[in-house]
Amino acid sequence: MNPAGESGYFYERRNLDLWLEVRRSGATLILEETVRRALAEPAVVTGCFALTPTAGGLQGTWRAPGKAALLVRLTRADLSKVPLNLPSSPGLLALRAEDPLAFLKLNRAWVKSADGRSVREPLSRLTYPRLPGASAGLNAALQDRQLKHAAAALACRAALPEDLQITEGYDFGAAVTLQGARLVSVQESVSYYCGGAYPDAYTEGLILDRATGQPVPVSAIWPKLTPARQKVLHLKALNSRLDPECLEVLQGAGPSFTAHLTATGLALTPSGLPHVVAACAETATLPYATLRAEANMASVYAQSLYAR
Template sequence: MFKGLSRLVSCAALLLTLVSTAHAEFGGQVFTGTLGKMPIVVELNTRDASEVTGRYFYEKFHRDLELSGTLQDKTLTLNEGNNRYGEDKPLPTLTLNQTASGWQGEWTSPKGKSLPVKLTEAEPKTPAADALPFIAALPKSDPYEYLRLQGLKLKPGKKESLMGYNLQWWTEPESKISMFSVESGYPKADQDRVNQQLLGRLWSEVISYHGCQLQGGENVEFNQHVEPALLSPDVVSLNISTSYYCGGAHPDFGDSPINLDVHTGHTLSLEDVLWVGEDKPLLHADRDNAGDTPLTKEEDETRSRYQREVFVPWLIKQLTALYPDEMKKPAEGDEDGCDFTDESVWGYSSWRFTPKGLYLGAYFARVQRACDAPDWPVLPYSLIKQHPGAVELGLPKD
């Protein structure tokens, strides 16, 4: 297995990791109601009565508070918060009794202050007809996050003209997560599909931010920077750089590019753009849009074998020819040297389009973090055009 894969998964699929963790640990029934006079949204997993988990947020503040406890004789006894990072402090508690429509009881502070709690099963409103596909899917897939996002609004930021296209930047103020939409330069249907993907990604990163806040405790960090890489008649490509600490031993960082086919709005896989195998390319092998058919086990194994046995050796050969100095193997005993001839650092490379060619990033183990993502590994488009992938694209000239 490529040693860079675990870091690639943790960075590029950070959203999936955080959301999956939240679903596994807290996923269950969703309720709305009040704590005192404050509206709240609560998610409770009571499948294991001896180990109930959950979370809730005040609609005014949107930030999660963790719940854990037990269910006995239709009575929930829950602690709010946790001491997982070594603290030893008293925690607020909730004592709730089951009702015909939900739960009711009281919240008690460590100092003894009590407030009434009343919860009923959530009934999220149907999304507006013009809602983003990402938002429209949430009432069924994740009603808790849907209800959180209903209280958040995007703030327009700067406008800029880039590569012949006009962009509008947006920021969600609480998380400070930003993304751009394309305001002109594409046919309207293409532009709408692209913007649905871009703004959907913005909201998915907001969810990821809140997942990190819940997991990370007081020292949480979640910062992002979005940089457009290429806008062309066929492609929108950008890079999302994230630095984060969501609990655990160390902070981390990584890149998560987005590469879109303008004419379909679909995510492009590397095999869609560049294919060096003997048989036919694997069409849209990485596509992650709703409604797309996932790879079968056999297809996934075939793709992994192609990556390992065909693509990576070919890539190292091309980079060695193009960048002989950078690809030079470190001297024996040089522990700080970056060995870009090591096939494992190119496994499932993070990639994106640039004006000059296709950029592919390398990933090293933590002890060689300084070697990560050098700026030079760019394959010129003249080379890419000799090895077209599954999707017909009009690529720029070198």
């Protein structure tokens, strides 16, 4: 059962969930395995479990259309006893508790680049940056971000019909945009199509404490830089190059931004815009010098930026 309340399972040789339609016939649990071959086609039944309760779990048969039945015995898995094949982190432990299928797929050795500056998750093929010599807390935070996106990528691929699973899906990129003594910042970019009405995309920024890996809010550095103030400065920075339609959209939108740090300033990108105007979510970089009056110079984070 996945977090959305749907039932499914996967074969280790393929590692994509197969969805199960659940019904009962008396004491027998019927699980119909369904697959979509193409986007315009309805799902077809490719297998069916017929299971009854036993003292240890469930037993019965699995049968593909036109094939002989295979005997099946299911027992409850105790994932707390499954060894961690990645460094323990809050996200990995949460995945084990909340999304067992994703945990079983992703809890395996990942591939570190020769220079130690990135790690590739082999099933989703997502790569995420690392910092050589980083603290355990920062490494855990970066691993958890990669886990989140790898799980989303696998779920996206599984939701697609078979004819689109190679060409469509979850396109992801992440780059370290600032490495400082106290702060590390990352910008993530995602574009995806998972079989819905249209593709979508978004950008997300991270500002992390280099020692602990904990998120650092913009307000911890610039307490006067409220969301409303961010909107004013963002519009001012972009006003001359925005087309009239996007200017109108951003003026009417709520003051909601995702932020990351660069070598020259704070980069703000509008978030939460409707899909039809998502192209208006242009990033503006506010120079550190411009923001000095907004900063809390007693903060070690501000001191590390303005000592540059």
